[in-house]
Amino acid sequence: MTAHGGESETGVLRCFGQQLRLLRTSRGLTRAELGAQLGYGEDMIASVELGRRIPRPEFIERADAVLGADGLLAVMKDEVARARYPAFFRDAAKLETEAVELHVYANHAVPGLLQAEEYARAVFEARRPLLDETVISERVAARLARQKVFDRKPLPTISFVIEESVLRRPIGGWGVWRGQLEQICLRGRSRNVEIQIMPTEVSEHAALAGPFTLIETVKGQRIAYVEVQKESRLLHERSSVREHEEQYGILRAQALTPRESLQLVEKLLGER
Incomplete structure (x- = not known):
């Protein structure tokens, strides 16, 4: 995944890439040889080492194990993962993963936490100026990864008010x-989620x-996040x-109840 963002993102990726290169060369491996052991091509290894691509968590874990890094690479996994998000959202994304409560009001599109993969892709494809395919794939993967919060233990309380x-x-x-309405x-219907x-x-x-x-x-800590x-x-x-x-609080009182809201979504599905 190609990196797009500010100096902080670039610095993290370059640092990770340098660590990977140093570990690889210290083990006497070429890029092609390391790639073969990890299940990736030589070009992928080169791009990661040069800080041009954002490696997935499974790449980092596998590289740490294959190179015997004893956690040196794995410890950077969370920081590298944050580079998948647009710079303006990165701090909020970190807070989101730590939240015990999340309450979202949305009036433009279905909130990212609720987006199905095809809907998320369509949202990014509609952006102007146009995003290239690599960036779209990166952003979609990052958006879907955020949805792990629904299943975190203990379960967080999550609610939405959607126009x-x-x-x-x-x-x-x-x-x-x-597909999005079905999502x-x-x-x-999840115990810890209410949609109105x-x-x-x-x-x-x-x-x-x-x-x-x-x-x-x-x-x-109680924090509000606003974006436009x-x-x-x-x-x-x-x-x-x-x-x-x-x-x-007033929005929730003005909106349909969660039960009425799901009935409305089901009604809309029945119309098509």
Whole structure:
């Protein structure tokens, strides 16, 4: 996966690549020989060593074992994985993995945590300026990897309020749209997940300023994340976070209940 981002991302990838190269040469292996042992081509090894590609976690674990690195490579796995995300989202992605509670309001597209693979790909393919295929594959893989949070132990509490208009927009075509609504139904039946739909016909709306996410960490920190047009902010100040918490609470009261929301999604599926 090709790296696209800032100096922090580039530095991590270069550092990992240098460590890989030093370990490989100290074992007397060529790039082709190491690639053969790892199940990758010589070009892949070269790209990772030069910091041009983001290795997957399984690549790092396998390389650590084959080269007898005793954890020297594996310890960098989380930092390397963060390089898969756009720079503006990287800090929020880290907090997301540590959250005991996540509450998401979405009004543009289905939230990334709920996106099916085909829908996520369609979202990235629709971006302008166009993203190249390598970047799209990278971003899709990263988005799907985030969804591991649903099954983390102990189970985090996760909720969503999604605009009805989002569900009616067939991003990627009707086939992709059906698969996405089915994914929402599946997630909505999980014990630790509640999904609510905000009907378009509602005349009062507490969050017209845009989407946001509320995060509570295992240490009890409460944080609000806001993002628009590749610009993002993590809000830590209590007054700012409380404002978004108040908005979210009212949104949940204004939206359909979780049961009614799933019934609406099922109704939409039945119309196509």
